[in-house]
Amino acid sequence: MSIQTSNQPLLAADGRPLKQSLSRALRRQKLRALALVAPLLVFVMLTFVLPICNMLFRSVENDIVSNIMPYTVNALESWTAEPDTLPDEAIFKAAFYDLSVAAKAKEHTKLGTRLNYEQTGISSTFRKSGRALSKSGKALAKEFDALDPRWNKAETFFELFTTDEADRQASDQNILDRQLFRLNQLKGQAYDPLPNFELAREKTAALPLTAREYGYWALFTSLEKNKDFTKGKVTEALYVALTDDLQNPQNKAYIDRLTGPSAELVKTAAAYFETQPNLNYAKLMKDVNKNWAEPVVWETIKLHSSRYTNGYFLNAVDMRKTADGPAVQPESKQILLILFQRTVKMSLIITVSCILLGYPVAWLLANLPMRTSNLLMILVLLPFWTSLLVRTSAWKVMLQQQGVINEVLVWLGLVATDNRLEIINNQFGTIIAMTHILLPFMILPMYSVMQTIPASYVRAAKSLGATNWTAFWRVYFPQSVPGIGAGSILVFILAIGYYITPEIVGGTEGVFISNRIAYHISSSLNWGLAAALGAILLTVVLVLYWAYDKIVGIDNVKLG
Amino acid sequence: MKLLKSILFASALSVAAGPVLADEMTIVSWGxxxxxxxxxxxxxxxxxxTGVTIINDDSSAEAVAKLRAMNEAGNVTWDVVDVVAADAMRLCDEGLAMEIDHDSQLASAPDGTPASKDFGDLIVAxxxxxxxxYSTTFGYRTDMVGANPPDDICDVFDLKAYPGKRSLEKRPINNMEWALLCDGVAKGDVYNVLGTAAGQDRALAKLDTIKDSVIWWNAGADTPQLLADGEIVMGSTYxxxxxxxIVEQKQPVGMLWDAQVFDLDGWIIPAGLSAERKKRALDYVKFATDTQRLADQAKYISYGPARASSAPLVxxxxDLGIDMAPHMPTDPNNAKNTFLYNYAFWADYRDDIDAKWQAWLAK
Incomplete structure (x- = not known):
């Protein structure tokens, strides 16, 4: 190539430039190779990478608050939490409708559970509110019923808001679009709009709040419940909204302008409710549950209303989100950082003890005559064929105070019977059991590396005057380092994520961070925190791996 | 190898195709x-x-998490799930379990009492x-306690009279209540005190006095095993x-019924079942929770039936032919001093107290 001096490109046999032709051939080769690994790649992506990413995403995801209480979150935006000040009426109003809707959709308790992670007691506030929310609506429904029994029917509301076939232009699609969005956010669905269902603009202008809530309720009943929303009764909260609309002076002019069959009905009701005391949402919510009069509830909702949160990560490092920024958890709740440190420390101890125990075994395996080493190999592999649980439980039998080891020691007279050794349900127990369980992962890579070291090197060193120690340390050991490296990485990474063995033999001092992750996944259901802990653990492993690569070099690692 | 693969592939396909085969239902329980x-x-x-084949799945311990995952994946493979009441409450809160109309969907008592009355307060969600x-209570080694067997819950905290290890469950629930009781809090005030930070510290301080002598258990089988091995002098379990x-394995173990904590276990039906599966699940549940069936279960295990009308039928x-009534936690002799698991309290305080509990354990 370098001797080519002319500007003409070199051509292949078919007349194309050689460079182009070559890259084309290479590309085809790459594609073929890719096609060969594609099934595995797709499999790994679908069953391994995607679920992990999905799980890790939960550590920052927090759309539950704004999905379930959209109007409240919106209204709280301009509110600043000051000590002992309650939010204003608009926020109570927003919360009333958000919660009424959420309670009917059975979503309010989910939010209560979510917020209970941050503020103790909120879960029961939400659960109890769900039952009590419909009370005020029921009372008002009776008043409407007394005015005119037609108010009792869903049919009346349908006629009240829908447009005539002839008058299609004047419909208010905007409201329905928003309410469909509200429903889809709340239930995590992707419903399509209801065909042939429109609200008349002149009516939504007269009764805007009722129209909004009716629009939502109609969509919810039809799409989510699969029921006919023109039959039966409407939801109780609608009577509250209707009262609000009828008492609202801004609507008065529009109500007066109403025409059509239901206009008289509305006007009579408006005349009646003008004489009644005004709706007070703050009082209404306090009657639902007295905790709504606690500013701390509103602060918690506001603080955790963003769609993405760093709250879980803060919790994962013993901190918490507050209105004034991140703060350290009270000392009585600090536990996770201790567990992270303990996990790394104990994994290192386990790795080192695996090296110390495994190295001589691997050396023997590599250097003994075939027959003996095969027998040894079986002994190394035997634990692999035994269930992890069985091996761990066996250690329990061995190590407990009435166990084999203590019994033998007492029998030998080495320890007094009332002063037996405590070697289980603590860190020591975890270290022993895990070292035993992970030992094969250390021995096998070491063995495969040692097998490739020619015995003649050590002999040569000795013949040149080296002592046994020098020959080992200067000649044999450096060549076995890649095996140690591979084994250490394997053992360390396995150890750092171990869960079942520490749970069984670790007592309280010997448990790892993974035990907390398991707790949050299966018991407390705080998957966000579990994901944050998992993300941190993954990062720690990756950083250590990177550091190892920098220091030792990953190319030096040999697994066989 | 090829054969194996195709078998695996075929079974994977059949799993993907859906578990609903005719007349088969999966019931999840504790094993x-x-x-x-x-x-x-x-x-x-x-x-x-009915000819319905029932498949058992022993996953109740992880039922809440697994149901949540199944629900998110949109593929609920369980038909009826046996859970403790606290988990039922959580599943209900999360919308993962179906709401039941107890009177119309369950059998009435033989005398016509509607189910909701027959179960009474036990319908907690x-x-x-x-x-x-069932109850969580203490067992002790009869040969290790001398002439004075423990008969008071506070004997658990008395290391002088009963030296040796004890086993307690590795969670705050029950332990915190017992600690406060033995720290002089009146039974009626326990939850008021436990609701305050000072009260929680007080309970942990009391537990601190025996912490070094405690083996913490996770599985209900741990304590009986530890008792059998002579590792502990007393321990809590179901x-x-x-x-x-005691009765079946003839171990030298005695019961300490004082301040036993009653808890409930029962069925839930997962939300989101197809109409056909829902119908079958409801039919099963109606059958399995009628008065006679609940009383029948007590022939095999010493847990009290949840219906008032079942009690006289126990x-x-x-196999052993012994009378079951005296072994029931609800027997008047055993139930002189009892506690009822406070579901509402623990639903609220569980996260908070558990964080403190874990930090205390790790200290």
């Missing part, structure tokens, strides 16, 4: 002697009556169908486990 009692009392008669009353250690142990 062990408990599942066996359900098999004898409910599953076998139900299968004989709308989704929950109570099945048994009363049915102790019954089987008879003798199916």
């Amino acid at each position: 062990g002697a408990y599942s066996k009692s359900q098999l004898k009392a409910y599953h076998e008669p139900y299968s004989a009556k 709308e989704c929950f169908i109570p099945q048994i009353v 009363n049915g486990r102790l019954f089987s250690a 008879g003798k142990h199916a």
